[in-house]
Amino acid sequence: MANTNQPTTDSHVAVLAFPYGSHAPPLLAVTRRLASASPTTLFSFFNTARSNSSLFPSDLPSNIRVHDVADCDPEGHVFSRRPQEAVELFLVAAPEIFRKAIASAVSDVGKKVTCILTDAFLWFASDMAAEMKAKWVVFWAGGQNSMSVHLYTDLIRDAVCVNEVDGRMEETLGFISGMEKIRVKDTPEDVVFGNLDSVFSDTLYRMGLALPRADAVFLNSFEELDNTLTNNLKSELKRCLNIGPFALFSSVSQSDTPVHDPHGCLAWIKKQGTASVAYLSFGTVATPPPGELVAIAEGLESSKVPFVWSLKEKNIAQLPKGFLERTRELGMVVPWAPQLELLKHEAMGVFVTHCGWNSVLESVSEGVPMICRPFFGDHRLNGRAVEAVWEIGVTIVDGVFTRDGFEKCLNQVLVQDDGKKMKGKAKKLREQAHQAVSAKGTSFENFKELLDVVVSTLN
Incomplete structure (x- = not known):
């Protein structure tokens, strides 16, 4: 070609x-x-x-x-x-x-x-x-x-x-x-x-x-x-x-280009409260194993946190029976989501991520704290930087999702004072990122x- x-x-x-x-x-x-x-x-x-x-x-x-x-x-x-x-x-x-x-x-x-x-x-x-x-x-x-x-x-x-x-x-x-x-x-x-x-x-x-x-x-x-x-x-x-x-x-x-949003994620997030939503995506290559997918679903359902979960269609079938129906009013599971536009929205509260560099930097660019679940390559380095260097997020305990561990992380970032500090530091990095690309x-x-x-x- x-x-x-x-x-x-x-x-x-x-x-x-x-x-x-x-x-x-x-x-x-x-x-x-x-x-x-x-x-x-x-x-x-x-x-x-x-x-x-x-x-x-x-x-x-x-x-x-x-x-x-x-x-x-x-x-x-x-x-x-x-x-x-x-x-x-x-x-x-x-x-x-x-x-x-x-x-x-x-x-x-x-x-x-x-x-x-x-x-x-x-x-x-x-x-x-x-x-x-x-x-x-x-x-x-x-x-x-x-x-x-x-x-x-x-x-x-x-x-x-x-x-x-x-x-x-x-x-x-x-x-x-x-x-x-x-x-x-x-x-x-x-x-x-x-x-x-x-x-x-x-x-x-x-x-x-x-x-x-x-x-x-x-x-x-x-x-x-x-x-x-x-x-x-x-x-x-x-x-x-x-x-x-x-x-x-x-x-x-691309400011004049219509956003590709086939599943209506942006219309949904406009109805949510400020800094209340969890967005979950693990990139194009990594996917948590079936047991962790179940733990994520259980943590979302029990925490009652509004969510958008971008998950490959083949993995949606691995979610707990009845989860999609029970959480229909709480959030949405879609095979693809307009990630950057979601992260920009004022309702976005936390990004649950594999810590691939592109995803981390997009979250930094929009001042969104992260919950990290690294898989391979530079994921662990990036997750460590998020948690210990920049202090704008947390890493899942022992690197594996459990229902209780995930709930604890959601609460820490979205509710507790620790999360407010993370948000403040994330906001400062956002300002620096936008300044860097300005004239x-x-x-x-x-x-x-x-x-x-x-x-x-x-x-």
Whole structure:
């Protein structure tokens, strides 16, 4: 798939997406912003057909060409139930597949690549950029905290000692400035625990080594969220540019676009009291196991807290018998909800989340406290930051939903004085986030610097 309207270009940017999780959509959003700001630059966006089909790029600027690449599943391969298998197959095959796709695009447009803009996981693009005498610009899909962990992996492994990690999970990473409240057990798998010999672990490790070679690394965050970690990253990287929260930029650009709300969530929330509603969503990948889904439902029903629960259709059948009927007046369970618009509403009181970075930052951007149930990756880091660093939420006890534990968390955030303090701190972060994306704000200025790096050619 490639859109064929081709402008006269000053430079040619190859954008390489990581097609899993929630990595590709924000990278495309930034590509759109860059393309709109530099209409004479050609952007070639490379992603798997499966991922591209979910991005709905029908209204892209004319200077973005979208290219499908293979999904790297070997013909006849029978997948096991190991979640990372497809990701690892892609990572092994990706360097050659992207090289061929870029060469084909260059041949088609007759314009050599001047910049390779990639997801951070695609660390091998550093070598590709050097071969092409192009710049390498990197998008990190998480926050300052998770990037720091991967940059300092060797330091963490030396300090903790991988062979002794089981007995040191409660220790903190105080030897890294800004991570004094982060514990070893909060770090992602593949840093000091998990299968450190896996393809994915090796990818993360090589990525951490490669990032300092990038001409710029940009994040969906804002400097004021964590000044100490931001300054550390600036000392390790050529350019570290926080250009978010992306949701605040997109909400401005789409202010005249009708909100997609097929299940009437926004009409429902308008009838609720201020800061009274719990919104529950665990992202596109994670879902609590059946026993926890039951515990969540029982906690909502017994607490009588109004709620909107975004839950995949296949999981709705796992809720307790009669739950939907008994709570029809109390809340709603829907297969999809307009998350950002719900978080913006004054009736929103708490976001029950898996702590994926995009969701956390959207909640921060709208000043909504959180109840955290992390699953994998950077979820634990983000949940720890919510609870112990920013103090704008709580984490479920022992990381598992129980009816009583969930009720206690809802009461703590929505009713008790602790919750009022969380709301106050969340409101302050919201103000800082909105200031960052305003004219002359840090994210606004950083985006201008990113644009200059991406579209200017090497001497």
